[in-house]
Amino acid sequence: MADFPTTARVVIIGGGVVGTSTLYHLAKAGWADCVLLEKNELTAGSTWHAAGNVPNFAGSWAVMNMQRYAAAMYRTLGEDVNYPMNYHVTGSIRLGHSKERMQEFERVASMGAYQGLEMTICTPDELKEMHPFMETHDLAGGLWDPLDGDIDPAQLTQAMAKGARDLGARIERFCPAIGIERDGDEWIVKTPKGDIRCEYVANCAGYYAQRVGEMFKPFGGRTVPMVTMSHQYFLTEPIPELEAWTKEKGHKVPLLRDVDTSYYLRQDKSGLNLGPYERNCKAHWVTPDDPMPEDFSFQLYPDDLERLEYYIEDAMARVPILGTAGVGRNINGPIPYAPDGLPMVGPMPGVRNAFEGHCFTFGIAQGGGAGKVLSEWIMHGETEMDMWAVDPRRYTDYTDHDHCLAKALETYGHEYAMHFPHHAWPAGRDKKLSPVHDRVIAAGGQMGAYNGWERANWFAQEGDDTSEESTQTWDRNGPWAKRVKEEVEAVRDSVGVLDLPGFSRFNLSGEGAAEWLRGRIAGALPKVGRMNLAYFPDSRGRILTEMSLMRHGEDHFTLITAATAQWHDYEILSRNLPDGLSLTDHTTEYSTLIVTGPKSRDLFEGLGTEADLSASWLSLQPAKVSGIDCALARVSFAGELGWEIHAANANIPALYDAVVGAGAKPFGMWALNSMRMEKGYRAWKGDLSTDYSLLEAGLDRFVKLDKPQDFPGKAALLAETQQGVKKRFVTLIVDAGDQDAPYMSTVWHNGEVVGETTSGDWGYRVDKSIALGMVRAELAEPGTEVEINIFGKMCKATVQPDQPLWDPENARIRA
Numbered sequence: 001m002a003d004f005p006t007t008a009r010v011v012i013i014g015g016g017v018v019g020t021s022t023l024y025h026l027a028k029a030g031w032a033d034c035v036l037l038e039k040n041e042l043t044a045g046s047t048w049h050a051a052g053n054v055p056n057f058a059g060s061w062a063v064m065n066m067q068r069y070a071a072a073m074y075r076t077l078g079e080d081v082n083y084p085m086n087y088h089v090t091g092s093i094r095l096g097h098s099k100e101r102m103q104e105f106e107r108v109a110s111m112g113a114y115q116g117l118e119m120t121i122c123t124p125d126e127l128k129e130m131h132p133f134m135e136t137h138d139l140a141g142g143l144w145d146p147l148d149g150d151i152d153p154a155q156l157t158q159a160m161a162k163g164a165r166d167l168g169a170r171i172e173r174f175c176p177a178i179g180i181e182r183d184g185d186e187w188i189v190k191t192p193k194g195d196i197r198c199e200y201v202a203n204c205a206g207y208y209a210q211r212v213g214e215m216f217k218p219f220g221g222r223t224v225p226m227v228t229m230s231h232q233y234f235l236t237e238p239i240p241e242l243e244a245w246t247k248e249k250g251h252k253v254p255l256l257r258d259v260d261t262s263y264y265l266r267q268d269k270s271g272l273n274l275g276p277y278e279r280n281c282k283a284h285w286v287t288p289d290d291p292m293p294e295d296f297s298f299q300l301y302p303d304d305l306e307r308l309e310y311y312i313e314d315a316m317a318r319v320p321i322l323g324t325a326g327v328g329r330n331i332n333g334p335i336p337y338a339p340d341g342l343p344m345v346g347p348m349p350g351v352r353n354a355f356e357g358h359c360f361t362f363g364i365a366q367g368g369g370a371g372k373v374l375s376e377w378i379m380h381g382e383t384e385m386d387m388w389a390v391d392p393r394r395y396t397d398y399t400d401h402d403h404c405l406a407k408a409l410e411t412y413g414h415e416y417a418m419h420f421p422h423h424a425w426p427a428g429r430d431k432k433l434s435p436v437h438d439r440v441i442a443a444g445g446q447m448g449a450y451n452g453w454e455r456a457n458w459f460a461q462e463g464d465d466t467s468e469e470s471t472q473t474w475d476r477n478g479p480w481a482k483r484v485k486e487e488v489e490a491v492r493d494s495v496g497v498l499d500l501p502g503f504s505r506f507n508l509s510g511e512g513a514a515e516w517l518r519g520r521i522a523g524a525l526p527k528v529g530r531m532n533l534a535y536f537p538d539s540r541g542r543i544l545t546e547m548s549l550m551r552h553g554e555d556h557f558t559l560i561t562a563a564t565a566q567w568h569d570y571e572i573l574s575r576n577l578p579d580g581l582s583l584t585d586h587t588t589e590y591s592t593l594i595v596t597g598p599k600s601r602d603l604f605e606g607l608g609t610e611a612d613l614s615a616s617w618l619s620l621q622p623a624k625v626s627g628i629d630c631a632l633a634r635v636s637f638a639g640e641l642g643w644e645i646h647a648a649n650a651n652i653p654a655l656y657d658a659v660v661g662a663g664a665k666p667f668g669m670w671a672l673n674s675m676r677m678e679k680g681y682r683a684w685k686g687d688l689s690t691d692y693s694l695l696e697a698g699l700d701r702f703v704k705l706d707k708p709q710d711f712p713g714k715a716a717l718l719a720e721t722q723q724g725v726k727k728r729f730v731t732l733i734v735d736a737g738d739q740d741a742p743y744m745s746t747v748w749h750n751g752e753v754v755g756e757t758t759s760g761d762w763g764y765r766v767d768k769s770i771a772l773g774m775v776r777a778e779l780a781e782p783g784t785e786v787e788i789n790i791f792g793k794m795c796k797a798t799v800q801p802d803q804p805l806w807d808p809e810n811a812r813i814r815a
């Protein structure tokens with residue numbers, strides 16, 4: 001094959017909307033030496049039959065950003081690449097049946113305002129005016145998005161393909177990737193037409209991503225955590241009333257989403273298109289008797305309208321003209337689902353120079369943005385905006401097939417559900433258990449999953465309402481509030497214990513380990529026998545991650561980091577690790593108990609602790625508590641006198657029994673969160689992310705620009721010190737109502753958005769609602785009055801001095 005490309009910079013596997021968009025974005029950025037392989041025709045997978053809805057609404061800030069970018073890009077794409085296509089901006093309405101749903105709309109409208117989207121809250125009468133065929137008597141209201149619409153998915157893909165080709169990129173159709181090999185730093189992608197050598201590979205194979213992922217296993221890859229769900233929509237025959245109305249008005253009726261019942265309904269020519277996300281949903285290709293076919297290009301599953309009956313009836317009651325037309329055509333196609341329903345866009349876990357962009361449930365809406373993000377990862381190794389919500393490394397080894405299936409069914413059936421802050425989704429649980437899990441449950445632990453690890457969020461007592469229904473609220477208070485308060489008070493006045501399995505834990509050793517770390521982090525290393533916090537910046541000085549460094553010897557460290565950061569942080573450390581250094585993951589071998597409160601020293605003394613309990617804050621020592629081997633670290637995320645007990649799993653039960661037996665009250669993650677906020681301690685991927693530089697985040701004391709070592713982002717941080725930061729991290733006391741400020745609530749000043757919150761909670765020790773967040777630098781002065789939009793209510797908030805709200809002098813932790 002003379003013309004077949006044998007080399008390329010990037011090979012993209014899969015020519016759906018996502019692969020094609022990635023190719024287009026690479027080519028636009030000057031990386032035209034790229035090849036896309038498609039085993040059939042472009043759009044042969046999910047893309048060909050997608051309904052093509054292009055919404056802006058999304059619960060996740062990162063996903064909303066991708067969708068907003070895509071919607072804007074699609075508006076000019078046809079002209080940009082000279083490929084006319086159908087993109088109808090019809091606007092959309094979401095229907096609200098309850099107070100909670102209307103609060104959710106308020107929150108999204110406010111997030112939208114920050115992104116330049118004008119979403120507005122509507123009354124039932126206003127909804128009726130926009131969509132005269134709809135019954136509105138039972139509605140609380142709705143949300144209007146003027147920029148929502150629909151696009152022809154095949155045309156969209158072809159337009160991006162044309163754009164990429166015009167810029168010099170190659171698309172090889174009917175050319176599957178059938179294998180991968182590695183030769184030094186190069187990939188060799190095998191195809192029936194020949195091999196292609198390249199620097200980078202991207203898996204954009206849609207619902208075949210798991211299969212393509214298998215090719216990467218010899219190079220460190222994992223089984224891609226996903227399941228294929230069947231999604232159906234049907235198109236009606238033309239409806240004369242709708243046809244007449246459209247003719248008269250000159251436009252279509254807006255797209256309608258009844259998110260509480262769970263379906264979308266939009267006009268397609270003169271008919272309607274109804275697509276439910278049914279609770280009684282169905283996964284395909286998940287059992288040995290239903291194997292995934294080698295090729296499912298341009299195919300559909302058999303019709304299964306029975307599953308949709310409830311939704312069809314509900315939609316007919318809502319829009320009665322739907323019932324007047326016959327079903328024209330039913331489409332039942334595959335959609336890949338990751339456990340949380342969000343796509344995977346970013347580095348392939350465990351495999352260098354390999355990336356992925358797959359598992360899109362809304363690939364048409366997100367494809368444009370996904371191509372931008374994935375091309376940034378490939379070209380720069382980092383993205384403009386923080387994309388953790390869709391980073392493939394957010395999943396680790398707990399996502400076995402049972403988990404993926406249970407979560408996919410739960411997520412699909414609740415596609416439009418509200419994600420309340422005190423609700424823990426029940427499917428796919430108990431994947432990773434603490435050595436004292438049974439004891440925690442017996443004590444009333446109400447559990448949450450953290451990277452698969454079960455931890456108590458709070459402890460219920462006899463008679464407390466622990467139902468899922470009780471958590472269906474945005475309010476701070478519920479059956480848990482009284483108990484969380486008691487837990488905080490026990491830690492404040494006496495001593496508490498938190499069983500904390502799953503801290504990610506790595507050992508780093510070897511001659512030169514210390515010097516190597518100095519070249520990765522912004523600050524200084526702890527002395528031997530001590531620990532401190534270290535920040536790893538990216539090339540722009542933004543916060544890649546935060547780890548606790550425990551130093552056992554000159555060149556011997558344990559690095560502790562968030563449970564969810566396990567694969568992400570391991571990769572940061574293992575990347576460019578010099579020969580001679582050893583890095584090992586011990587997350588599953590050890591566990592942690594946080595013992596904290598003013599009486600914690602008495603507790604340890606009473607238990608007969610072999611350790612120096614007068615050793616200072618951030619000291620570290622091997623110890624025996626009640627005769628049991630462990631290590632004691634003098635630190636407390638709760639902001640009280642306290643120690644973390646780190647011990648081998650086998651020793652944890654006896655240690656836990658001893659500590660509880662000596663009077664420590666078990667407390668949960670929600671109490672811990674409240675207390676860490678009172679101390680202004682930041683949480684990773686809430687307050688700390690690549691959306692902010694270390695200096696913006698107020699972490700100046702962890703940045704040593706005068707140290708001799710260079711480190712990523714040093715030049716950028718130096719420049720930032722000279723120019724001054726544009727925004728600044730602040731602690732705010734909020735005059736909140738029944739809800740504390742959720743993540744990404746907008747902060748206002750003089751009628752303008754001036755920042756966002758990164759976390760919010762009630763501080764039980766200071767008895768106030770607290771928000772942490774970012775505001776324009778000039779508004780970071782203590783005493784500045786701002787407002788925070790909390791579920792549509794403008795709440796007064798005051799910027800606090802740059803010190804902890806609780807125990808500002810840190811006297812309690814150093815006692």
Ligand SMILES: Cc1cc2nc3c(=O)[nH]c(=O)nc-3n(C[C@H](O)[C@H](O)[C@H](O)COP(=O)(O)OP(=O)(O)OC[C@H]3O[C@@H](n4cnc5c(N)ncnc54)[C@H](O)[C@@H]3O)c2cc1C
Nearest residue numbers: 014016018045046047051052053177206333362363364365
């Ligand atoms: C009925 C239905 C309605 C939908 N409606 C909407 C909607 O309204 N809005 C919306 O945003 N989304 C919608 N979706 C979802 C949307 O279709 C998908 O999210 C999107 O098409 C995924 O695009 P993709 O590029 O990731 O994958 P795909 O379109 O599946 O493309 C993957 C490509 O990879 C190719 N491939 C696989 N293996 C190999 C290999 N080894 N070598 C080379 N090529 C390979 C396949 O042939 C395929 O063309 C709908 C889906 C369905 C089923």
